[in-house]
Amino acid sequence: MAMPPSTTDWMDKIPEAARSYIAGRRLDEVECIVSDIAGVARGKAMPASKFAKQASFFLPNSIFLQTITGDWADNPSGAFTEPDMILTPDFSTASAAPWTADVTLQVIHDVKDQQGQPVQAAPRNVLKRIVELYNAQGWSPIVAPEMEFFLVARNIDPNQPIIPPMGRSGRRAAAKQAYSMSAVDEYGKVIDDIYDFAEAQGFEIDGILQEGGAGQVEINLHHGAPVELADEIFYFKRLIREAALRHDCFATFMAKPIEGEPGSAMHIHHSVVSIETGENIFSAPNGTETETFLHFIAGMQTYLPAVIALLAPYVNSYRRYVPDFAAPINLEWGRDNRTTGLRVPLSDAAGRRLENRLAGMDCNPYLGFAASLACGYLGLMEKKLPRSECLGDAYMSEDDLPTNLGDALDILAECEPVREVLGVEFCNIYESVKRNEYKEFLQVISPWEREHLLLNV
Structure with missing residues (x-):
């Protein structure tokens, strides 16, 4: 000892x-x-x-x-x-x-x-395991997360729907005000406390903006090492909740808290650098994309269905995966195309990266990063090529993504490459926990069922 x-x-x-x-x-x-x-x-x-x-x-x-x-x-x-x-x-x-x-x-x-061995079920250890796999190949993975969440009115009765908070104007926060500065100002005191708490904790916020939902906020973090940034998000969720409580509202990271509003995602930007040279392996010396970058994308397209259970870990998560709510529920990839699940943002050669837009903000940050990086790692090792780039509207495309937690767990259980990379013991424990939650949910009778089935069937 x-x-x-x-x-x-x-x-x-x-x-x-x-x-x-x-x-x-x-x-x-x-x-x-x-x-x-x-x-x-x-x-x-x-x-x-x-x-x-x-x-x-x-x-x-x-x-x-x-x-x-x-x-x-x-x-x-x-x-x-x-x-x-x-x-x-x-x-x-x-x-x-x-x-x-x-x-x-x-x-x-x-x-x-x-x-003295790392406990495989610990989410932070799962992410460390993935990072070590990259390190063993001479690579360091880099991530940059975007955190979306809602500020909502206090809700102490689960039978009542979630509603937007009251702003300083005396009106409830309005929807469809993406990037509006005045919308952010409506709950500026909460934002001020978020900044103050973050500064006290030594966290660097890259930017705060109003998203498309009523009371929906996005915070961007600077890129960095996966474990350190997962630690920050782990801390940030508590920080943001505490800031909201100071001003008589709740902060929620549910994927879909308000019916009819967009959901909250945790978009993850990925790049990989060589430990030896410090250069981005997704870019060639002349600044063009490398085949390695395409391998990474192919890994995402191949294995993301098997890790959706980690990126969308609750029954509510799949309410975000519906058409026409700006959620890219597909495995298409494209350059500067926000309709694709896998987006290549505009950048210089050093900043070339892939953005995974499928993860929900309700996921555990350690497991969200680990799952996404695991897919990219398998692609790098298998050296496959992705499908052709999507040049149009990918919202209309169809992919083999699970649409409920039960199906997502089935795919995870059957995908040996993902289970091997994440750790078989962890996957077994995760599946046991999530199947228990899903079973509990299926025993709950919803208002929809009472409204439409009680007297009509």
């Missing part, structure tokens, strides 16, 4: 933003956290003085079998004995919790079993 660091030692290891947040004040509490399958923070909070005295702590491995409803899925590997895992702090992730009354830091922890 590693010796616990002294207070001075561990404070020296945390990022500058965290040290600046504490500067001149007494640190009261440290939240020791990990992401579960859903992306919910699990862990323990403890006095800072206690945190400084211990090198690790324990949590049962059953936290990765808990469903979004709080139920427990069957353990596919056998008995439900709940052995302890060993959690050790990754000090590079230390970040302020600026919404708390006292001075608090959050620290994401690494998760290993009692033999």
Whole structure:
């Protein structure tokens, strides 16, 4: 067992933003956290003085079998004995919790079993596994995420529909105001707190804009390493929710919270650089596209159906995958074509990248990045070529994408290359959790059924 660091030692290891947040004040509490399958923070909070005295702590491995409803899925590997895992702090992730009354830091922890091996079911470990596969080929994957979410009126009765929040004008937020600055100003106080919290946590926001839905906002993050950016989104979801609560509204990352409005995506921009040269392997020395870039696209087209269960992890996710709501529900690719599921944005040679537009904002960021990168990796290894570029409106195209969670899980269960890359043990646990959730959903009788079937069938 590693010796616990002294207070001075561990404070020296945390990022500058965290040290600046504490500067001149007494640190009261440290939240020791990990992401579960859903992306919910699990862990323990403890006095800072206690945190400084211990090198690790324990949590049962059953936290990765808990469903979004709080139920427990069957353990596919056998008995439900709940052995302890060993959690050790990754000090590079230390970040302020600026919404708390006292001075608090959050620290994401690494998760290993009692033999010192990474726990395969831990989403952060799944993403690390994928990054290591790239590294073994001499590559470093780069991602740049776009986060879409809705600010909505407080909703404390699940039987009532979600509605837009009240803006400073006294009117509810309006739809179809994409890129409107005045629409963003309607809930400017929430945005101000998001900026302030992000600054305190040391996060760089590339831009904030109004999206097409009523109260729908998009935040773009600067490109970087997948694990670090997944950590940021993991933190950002809590940060944004806390900012909204300060102003009597909710922030939701549901894929489709409001009937008749667009859904919320997490578009993921991908590039890959050579570890040796630092050059983008998608671009040749003369600035043209490489065949390697086409291999990456082909991997996406081939394997994305098998990972939709990770990119669209809930029954609500598939309500976003409907025509005429700006969701590219296809596997076509095209240059500067927003109707395609796989878009090549305008860029110079160094910035050449592929944007995966299929992921929902409700996905776990670690698993969303891992799933998308896994598809690209398989394409790079198999060296296949994609279908011809789509030059027209891809919204009208048809692809073999699953349209519900049950079908998506079936495709994942049958795709051996994806299961091998993501980890068979992880895939089995993920499937068990999601099938449990799907079974629970199917037992709920909806208002639509009561309205149309009660007296008519």
